[in-house]
Amino acid sequence: MSASSPWRRSPSSSLISLSSSPRKRSSSSPDTTISPSSPRKRVRFGSRTRIYPDGSSCSSRVSSARASSVETSDETEYTSTDTLLILAAIYHDIAIVCLNRKAASSGHDPLPYEKDSVSAAKFVDRAITVNELLKVELLQKNFPTSEDLNEATAVRIAWSRVGFRIFAICAWSQAFRQVCRMGSSELRRKLFGLMARNMTSIRTFARLRGLDWRGPLLKHGKHRSRKIDHRLRPRPKIRADHPHEVYIALNKKLRVPTDASGNKRVHIDQSIFRPKFWPSKTQDPTKRRSVDGTCDICSSEDLCDCTLDSRAGEMVELVEYPGKGIGVRSLANFKAGDILGEFAGEICPDDYDDDPVYALVQQSKTDSETAIAVISPMRFGNWTRYINHSCNASTSFERRTVGNRTIMTVEASRDIGMYEEITINYGSDYWKNKTCKCGEEGCISSYHSESEGSNSN
Numbered sequence: 001m002s003a004s005s006p007w008r009r010s011p012s013s014s015l016i017s018l019s020s021s022p023r024k025r026s027s028s029s030p031d032t033t034i035s036p037s038s039p040r041k042r043v044r045f046g047s048r049t050r051i052y053p054d055g056s057s058c059s060s061r062v063s064s065a066r067a068s069s070v071e072t073s074d075e076t077e078y079t080s081t082d083t084l085l086i087l088a089a090i091y092h093d094i095a096i097v098c099l100n101r102k103a104a105s106s107g108h109d110p111l112p113y114e115k116d117s118v119s120a121a122k123f124v125d126r127a128i129t130v131n132e133l134l135k136v137e138l139l140q141k142n143f144p145t146s147e148d149l150n151e152a153t154a155v156r157i158a159w160s161r162v163g164f165r166i167f168a169i170c171a172w173s174q175a176f177r178q179v180c181r182m183g184s185s186e187l188r189r190k191l192f193g194l195m196a197r198n199m200t201s202i203r204t205f206a207r208l209r210g211l212d213w214r215g216p217l218l219k220h221g222k223h224r225s226r227k228i229d230h231r232l233r234p235r236p237k238i239r240a241d242h243p244h245e246v247y248i249a250l251n252k253k254l255r256v257p258t259d260a261s262g263n264k265r266v267h268i269d270q271s272i273f274r275p276k277f278w279p280s281k282t283q284d285p286t287k288r289r290s291v292d293g294t295c296d297i298c299s300s301e302d303l304c305d306c307t308l309d310s311r312a313g314e315m316v317e318l319v320e321y322p323g324k325g326i327g328v329r330s331l332a333n334f335k336a337g338d339i340l341g342e343f344a345g346e347i348c349p350d351d352y353d354d355d356p357v358y359a360l361v362q363q364s365k366t367d368s369e370t371a372i373a374v375i376s377p378m379r380f381g382n383w384t385r386y387i388n389h390s391c392n393a394s395t396s397f398e399r400r401t402v403g404n405r406t407i408m409t410v411e412a413s414r415d416i417g418m419y420e421e422i423t424i425n426y427g428s429d430y431w432k433n434k435t436c437k438c439g440e441e442g443c444i445s446s447y448h449s450e451s452e453g454s455n456s457n
């Protein structure tokens, strides 16, 4: 996850893999679980809501978890793994284009984005020309190679299947352009079908990252196509500074999550120290000390400059799940052991009581007895605060030492597939006085109800 370990992309599958060092969690590493969730799940645990490590039950469930299951979305059950991999590559390409654009506009290397723009524009130009030619049945004459013909046919089908906007968005993806040019008709049929069922997600992904999909269309508006013209009309801006300050509601509309007082939940990349919470301390207690062990990125025993690359978090979306509230949906294929992100929030003292929902105890990886601080992402946090609970969770909280900080991370405890909901185990204490309805085999609430001789759930 350091600068030297960027996203790797397998050439054969376009699978996104995030490397972290070390990749494997130590088997003795306890799972410190607690309750980041949507406000719907607000539950108080006496005066405190924090939960301490509950390793045994959680890890046994994790080990029984099915690897690489892709099952949470109705949208995926008719599609093959190949198609999901290609769609993951399309999201990945769009994310990279948007990062390149950011880099270019902030005065860094403009070349990668220029290349992206040229490729997208050429593809769109060709597509629109084809469409014109199709109207007058000149296609065969004007597209002599089989690849040209293949692409022309693909473009026409994509257009009718997913509409012009999704087509214009995906035109920025090399993977999409390749499928149009060289994919079989069966592959294209499946891919466009899958895209058609996930248009809100694709559109939102591009919109929240500021993809300039209208750019290559501008010269084709007005005179050539009323359809394009309609698409080029400006839309109202979303009141969000970061993709994870917005979620897709059940009605497919975009919503901004707020706290109980109506304040927007603000995104931060990493935890922040607030001196106001620490009258007796002037220094951030999560700063790395010599007793916190070696850096988990470079293994250095001394202070180093390593930082956790949080780009895995680019490849998730916040969506509302029926009966659960806001949750996190994977837009990539993550591997067991991938560090998905820091559990970020405001760094509060151990006795902090004002966050009964999201707070997580932070400990050093070398000392599981002592709380260093409490991380509260109620107002300021990142996407990890929205991860829902499951008794068959796909991730776990881990304690890490990285660079000059100690942090809590969310890491994949098994492979996580495209469009799968990312879940975490909140721990048995969380469910003491209420019923988990995750429906998983070995659900903690089924243990409780059995031991109480009750069948109710």
Ligand SMILES: [Zn+2]
Pocket (backbone or CB within 6 Å): 295, 296, 297, 298, 299, 300, 304, 305, 306, 402, 403
């Ligand atoms: Zn380091």
Ligand SMILES: [Zn+2]
Pocket (backbone or CB within 6 Å): 390, 391, 436, 437, 438, 439, 440, 442, 443, 444, 445
């Ligand atoms: Zn459960």
